[in-house]
Amino acid sequence: MKAHVSSREYQDNGNKRIYTLMDGSVVIEYPNLPGKSRFNFFNHCGNTVHKNQQRVAMKQAVEHHKKQWKVKP
Incomplete structure (x- = not known):
């Protein structure tokens, strides 16, 4: 899955x-945690x-x- x-x-x-991906998925990042x-x-x-495979692909996209x-972080 390429996101x-x-x-x-x-x-x-x-x-x-909040990052929205092309397929409509959403990744929410809390940089302080x-x-x-x-x-x-x-x-x-x-x-x-x-599923870890999907999470890794989404995190790589972000x-x-x-x-x-x-x-900046």
């Missing part, structure tokens, strides 16, 4: 970052994504987007 970020939104002065609790993954229906647009 690409279609839009991003910053809330709470950057404490909550450590490790696994930093990201929340949802599919296009709003259900939590549990990291690629951040690197491409030079988003």
